Amino acid sequence: MSVVKDVEYGPRIGSHLGKPIYKTIEHNGYHYEYDRLAWCDEEGCPLDQLAANEVLFKPGLIYRLTG
Numbered sequence: 001m002s003v004v005k006d007v008e009y010g011p012r013i014g015s016h017l018g019k020p021i022y023k024t025i026e027h028n029g030y031h032y033e034y035d036r037l038a039w040c041d042e043e044g045c046p047l048d049q050l051a052a053n054e055v056l057f058k059p060g061l062i063y064r065l066t067g
């Protein structure tokens with residue numbers, strides 16, 4: 001697990017648009033697990049595709065809050 005600016009990244013499981021996809025991210029005491037790619041267009045990524053326990057990280061990665 002690597003740590004950058006108080007953020008802990010789990011193992012890298014792939015990439016999207018040249019950026020890494022991490023299996024897990026921990027930040028400010030919250031634990032997130034990668035779930036899926038967001039649907040995005042030239043105007044951005046609509047937030048209505050997120051459930052209440054999900055967050056969107058650049059570049060269009062949806063993570064689910066797990067703890």
